[in-house]
Amino acid sequence: MKTKNLTMIAIMFLMILISSGTYAQNYKQPLPSIDANGKVIDAKGKHIGWVTSDGIIKDATGAKIAHIDDQGSAVDAVTGKKLGKASKNGTYLYHVQSGASDSLTVTIPMNGICEVKDKSGKTLLLVHENYKQYGACAMHCLMIKNEHKDMKMK
Template sequence: MKTQQFILFLAFLLFLAGNGSYAQNYKMPVPSIDATGKITDAKGKHIGWVTSDGIIKDAAGVKIAHIDDAGNAIDAITGKTSGKAAKNGTYLYHVKSGAIDSLTVSIPMNGICEVKDTSGKTVLLVHENYKQYGACAMHCLQMKSAHKDMKMK
């Protein structure tokens, strides 16, 4: 009888271990902006900063863009508008072909907002202090790190 109980217990334990080994991390790694304005990519590498004034800097501290009073994202080198950061956190960036894409920001949950693309995929986690600048900052830094031209209108 004890042998049967032991075998039954062992089978149950193996069943639990098998199910636990298939557990997946429900949080996909995405870029983020923390409460200090530090911007990290999906791998956790520091790629830049955003200040509460709307100034966007790369990891070396070089200013690459800023958000003006009207919410326009202005490239620091060319002075051209690369998009618009609305008060609600939605960021519209301009594509050379004239089409406009957008990133939307969710309501803060525990101080963190999710920035989502048009298909609903989370592309960035932003501290609520930087909600209005987050999507813009991430877009600018990703374009710079990929050595691509900023999308200007």
């Protein structure tokens, strides 16, 4: 009888541990990410490009689509026009078709990963701390290219 009670307690404890772990995982809202090697993955898990530690942004085929210049501006590789501004803290100010500007901010690293958030505080991207400065810029450029959209350039 005593072993039966211990078995029941062990099973209940195990069930509590398993159920609490399922709440911590977010399967419904996967986020795009940039790993420690600079590989950019979209929310569906598809490899869409690369970012290098010196600010060069490439698509999945390896073709250069943009780079960050000495002033921190994101520059289109084909036209040479500015797409936005990547600040030293990882904040990225970008230009949209309407002519207005919007920004993405980057949190401090937690376990080597930073969150990129929009102005409402919604997390849009997880980026390895090695690419904190260029991560938001790279994701924005690659998403625009993959969706075949135009954006206002200065």
